[in-house]
Amino acid sequence: MSSKSILVIVRHPPHGSSWVREGLEAALVGAALGQPPTILFSGDGVLALLANQQRGALGQKGSAAMLEGLSLYDVEPLWYDHLSLEARGLDVSQLMPGCQQACIADMIARHDVVMSF
Amino acid sequence: MSTLHLINRSPFSTNVLHELADAVSEGDHILLIEDGVYAAFGAPCWTLPEGISLWALQEDCASRGVTPSSVTWGTMDMAGFVALTASTHRTVSWF
Amino acid sequence: MxxxxxxxxxxxxxxxxxxxxxxxxxxxxxxxxxxxxxxxxEGRVLTPAHWEVIELLRDFYTRFEMAPAMRALVKTARQQLGEEKGTSLYLMSLFPESPARVAARLAGLPRPTNCL
CATH class of the missing domain: 3.30.1420.10 (DsrC protein, N-terminal domain)
Structure with missing residues (x-):
């Protein structure tokens, strides 16, 4: 079976919904099957990459700790769409380690399958 | 190697269309479905690169009383939607 | 509940x-x-080698808030315990059946995320 390249795009912010965790879990499934996908944070998704996040007010898990563990599943680096970052007045120094800049249009064009979260 | 982009939300309640503008490449198709068809009243209210085909799903336009502005938007029925899914390389949902 | x-x-x-x-x-x-x-x-005898892996898992969970699936367990064992212990063969010998699942249970973690 020829394997298809998979792109997981995370477009929602962390904490307010479980979209980010869902996206990460999809990426982990790919990794567990020996096909680590590319993961890209775009739109409000780049907010999941902010450094210094903590648990929710009621102790709910966020996604930041999980993100730091993705490299152990060979899901790396954490790509971010640079225009989305700029549009939010942020720069890479405010993100967690392991993030790299990408352009979403190129990323989509380079993969066979795109999953959006 | 083109991409089919699906929009199912009203352009007036979301910023998704602006995100989409950075994510399309020449030769891609954008298809408005469900509440996305409200974007088809006029010219796109956001800036797109050249060479993108714009479609609105006929069934969803009909149910919402939307007549797409024919200058910009083509209409496509369900069968066309299915055919387009098959003829493009990948599909991205912008929900 | x-x-x-x-x-x-x-x-x-x-x-x-x-x-x-x-x-x-x-x-x-x-x-x-x-x-x-x-x-x-479960009829298992825990040796210092077992405890080492159990501690490794508890540390993993504290850092990443998830229990590692097999691939990540092997990789983290290789990083923390060395090449010799960072193999699925070694982990299988300690926790037969499914090391990621069995060791997570003994370490008091939830089921590994996407342990297939």
Whole structure:
């Protein structure tokens, strides 16, 4: 079976919904099957990459700790769409380690399958 | 190697269309479905690169009383939607 | 609420609730004695080599808030315990069947994320 390249795009912010965790879990499934996908944070998704996040007010898990563990599943680096970052007045120094800049249009064009979260 | 982009939300309640503008490449198709068809009243209210085909799903336009502005938007029925899914390389949902 | 399907009884009489997969219902209830009791019920003998992996898993969970699936367990064992122990063969010899799943249970973690 020829394997298809998979792109997981995370477009929602962390904490307010479980979209980010869902996206990460999809990426982990790919990794567990020996096909680590590319993961890209775009739109409000780049907010999941902010450094210094903590648990929710009621102790709910966020996604930041999980993100730091993705490299152990060979899901790396954490790509971010640079225009989305700029549009939010942020720069890479405010993100967690392991993030790299990408352009979403190129990323989509380079993969066979795109999953959006 | 083109991409089919699906929009199912009203352009007036979301910023998704602006995100989409950075994510399309020449030769891609954008298809408005469900509440996305409200974007088809006029010219796109956001800036797109050249060479993108714009479609609105006929069934969803009909149910919402939307007549797409024919200058910009083509209409496509369900069968066309299915055919387009098959003829493009990948599909991205912008929900 | 999770159905209370099983309990462990500790030496001081404390009852610890387990879920239907034998994992702790409340992860805060873990102690080395809990791991010991679970192992005994399953007919396992815990050696220092086992404890090393159990500690590794607890550390992984504290850092990443998930239990590692096999691939990540092997990789983290290789990083923390060295090349010799960072192999699935070694981990299989300690925890036959499914190292990621069995060791997570003994370490008081939930089921590994996407352990297929």
């Amino acid at each position: 999770t159905q209370n399907t099983d309990t462990l009884t500790l030496a001081d009489g404390t009852e610890i609730a387990l879920d239907s997969d034998g994992h702790l219902q409340n992860l805060n209830n873990w102690s080395p004695e809990v791991a010991q009791q679970m192992a005994e019920r």
